[in-house]
Structure formats: structure tokens, C-alpha cells
Amino acid sequence: DWLEKNANYEAIVDGANIGLYQQNFTEGGFSVPQLDAVVKKLYERSGNKWPLVILHNKRLRSLWENPSHRNLVEEWNEKGVLYMTPHGSNDDWYWLYAAVKLRCLLVTNDEMRDHIFELLGSNFFLKWKERHQT
Secondary structure, three states: OHHHHOOOOOEEEEHHHHHHOOOOOOOOOOOHHHHHHHHHHHHHHOOOOOOEEEEEHHHHHHHHHOHHHHHHHHHHHHOOOEEEEOOOOOHHHHHHHHHHHHOOEEEOOOOOHHHHHHOOOOHHHHHHHHHHEO
């Protein structure tokens, strides 16, 4: 229902995977500046249309509780950039559904192997992934 009311996006961002990309070193962790850079680049490239960033509620709450990230989270929230997935759900299904439903660009580094397995027998998903994933 939320997506039907807020369907004005040209790009969906898998926030967790972008924030964690290449962060597997000792001091590595979720990189808000990395995610912010992707969001801003998509905004610029689209002619000033914000992408939709999908994040699990646990991750979003930890960003909200961090004073150095709170202003950015508030800004994204005001601009309609964020969608928080509910506790106990897999955020992958939310960004995947949104990208398919809106027929738009998906920004992720997730290879979606588990999703391909669950959709065995369908070439549609592989073709869609080739054409929409960045």
C-alpha cells in the first residue's frame, strides 16, 4: 500500500549492502558517507529526484541513535528517501519488490543468489536482474 501511494521513484537503493560494501576490515562497519554518496549521485543524475533507500528498522534505529548521523537520517526522512522495513522481515524482499513493481533501477551489490534459488525455473528474474541492477 505504501508503495502505491509513493510510487514516484526512478531508483531503489539496497541501503544495507551499499553501506556495508568493502567494509570487511578491522575498523570497518556500516558506512553512512558511502550510502550518502550513492544517494546524492542518484539525485544528481536523475534531474533532482530522490531515490528510495530501503533499510531494516534495526539498522535505521542505530543510525538515528548516533548523533553524527541523526541530521542526515532526518533529512532523508523529510525528503521521502527512506523506507524502514519491519522487525522480523527480510529487507531484500522489499527492495526487490519495489524495483520490480516500479520498473526502475536497483542499486545493490547483492548477487541475489538466494532469490534466484527460490525462483528456480524462471528466466524472467535473471533477465530482469541483467537489465535493472547497477
